[in-house]
Amino acid sequence: MLSPVAKSNGGTSLKGMKVLVLVQGELAQSPRMLNHARALCDAGATVFLAGYTQIPLPEDITRSPKLSVGRISEVGVEPLASVPRVFYLPAAASKAARITMRLAWLLSARTGRFDLALVQNPPALPALPLALIAARAWGARVIVDWHNRTAAMLSLRVGRNHQIVRQVSRLEGWIARRASSHLATSEVMRQDLWERFGIDAAVLHDRPRRSAVPLNAEQRIAIIRRVLATRGLTPGSDHAFVLVSPTSFGTDEDLDLLLDALALVAHWSPDIPILLFATGFGPLRPKFEVRSREVATGNLRIVTGWLPEPFYRDLLSAADLGISTHRSPSGLDLPMRVIDMLEAGLPGLVLDYGAVLAELVPPVLQPLMFTDARGLATRLVELLNGEKLAELHARMAAGNAPLWSEEWRRVALPMIAAADRTRV
Numbered sequence: 001m002l003s004p005v006a007k008s009n010g011g012t013s014l015k016g017m018k019v020l021v022l023v024q025g026e027l028a029q030s031p032r033m034l035n036h037a038r039a040l041c042d043a044g045a046t047v048f049l050a051g052y053t054q055i056p057l058p059e060d061i062t063r064s065p066k067l068s069v070g071r072i073s074e075v076g077v078e079p080l081a082s083v084p085r086v087f088y089l090p091a092a093a094s095k096a097a098r099i100t101m102r103l104a105w106l107l108s109a110r111t112g113r114f115d116l117a118l119v120q121n122p123p124a125l126p127a128l129p130l131a132l133i134a135a136r137a138w139g140a141r142v143i144v145d146w147h148n149r150t151a152a153m154l155s156l157r158v159g160r161n162h163q164i165v166r167q168v169s170r171l172e173g174w175i176a177r178r179a180s181s182h183l184a185t186s187e188v189m190r191q192d193l194w195e196r197f198g199i200d201a202a203v204l205h206d207r208p209r210r211s212a213v214p215l216n217a218e219q220r221i222a223i224i225r226r227v228l229a230t231r232g233l234t235p236g237s238d239h240a241f242v243l244v245s246p247t248s249f250g251t252d253e254d255l256d257l258l259l260d261a262l263a264l265v266a267h268w269s270p271d272i273p274i275l276l277f278a279t280g281f282g283p284l285r286p287k288f289e290v291r292s293r294e295v296a297t298g299n300l301r302i303v304t305g306w307l308p309e310p311f312y313r314d315l316l317s318a319a320d321l322g323i324s325t326h327r328s329p330s331g332l333d334l335p336m337r338v339i340d341m342l343e344a345g346l347p348g349l350v351l352d353y354g355a356v357l358a359e360l361v362p363p364v365l366q367p368l369m370f371t372d373a374r375g376l377a378t379r380l381v382e383l384l385n386g387e388k389l390a391e392l393h394a395r396m397a398a399g400n401a402p403l404w405s406e407e408w409r410r411v412a413l414p415m416i417a418a419a420d421r422t423r424v
Contacts, residue, residue: 012414020047021047021118022120023050024099026051027055032145033051033118034049043409043416048068050069050107055281056308070110072106104126104130114135116143118145119143128142128175144179150172152332153252177198181418182201184202186334186356186360188331204407209403209404210403212343212344221318224242239273242321243277243320244276244279249283252326255325257351257376273299278303278304279306285304289304313343322347324350326351328356334359335350339360349376349379351370352371
């Protein structure tokens, strides 16, 4: 039986409920699922968070008394970004088999009884069917949180028209319909799920976790110096414009576009000193670093690397501009790192890949979106010359976006605490 849901302090309490939050991926690179885990704990639930842990998790996650972490071993399941396309499908099948065995062991031997499983998709395979099997054994429910579609991600490697993509799409829909409820990151994704699979999802938009706190010039300089020190680097000029491009260094990031744009800026305006932080961890980072050394000039400095959570948040607050080069393979998902920029009050230049971005990018930033390297370079030069950047920061500071806790309690909490708990 599922745990009873009580009313506490005028709101819904999940006290006594155990929730499995399952990510078939790197937990530290899954901020939305970490936010789910935080919100569930705040509502009184006990959370078992399962996923890869190669990258250290934020301290508030590891120290939470209501949350435990189950590690899926990464040995032998390294990213496939460097695998030639002709060998990709056999390598992916072999990787999936190893993940299936490890995840099945985790769900059977480590998680214990749970009342609800919240599963990130993609990837749907094998995480979702295994979660459904485990949930049926415990009489629990499954909620799928759609960040994208598995088939759309697969198409990045094998091509959109490949037969295996169509087969995976059908299988993905068939399996997902066995879940009790669904969340989608955008309205456009909700519509696609209904039209494609007959799945009725609720839209839970990503929102900042906290309001931005403005910094003065001295605080900004101190943060930049401190972040550089974590990379073993010296500050150089304190007058450089600081750009931040958070990235997973994956195939859904247009990293060549970013470097092409910076090369144009260095050529068009050689007197503008620029310091770019490309933060994150992922399979394409070595390739990016090789080319970044070719693009760098005396006035263009490029720094890469993963930053611990506090340093990353501080860097966004101290930077002059953020840049998102996320390119959605489906046109349905939204770049989570833009939420990080909004949380920091940082103006962001966002790669425009479709109408769905209007659900996330605030009106003040929409005219600054770009579609190619020349467009990004043009906007950078316009903002880094003159007073437009200061005006943009002031307009960002005046914004009042809703917070994640408000959105989560409005959309997700009623679904989790629904009185008519549908069995799997």
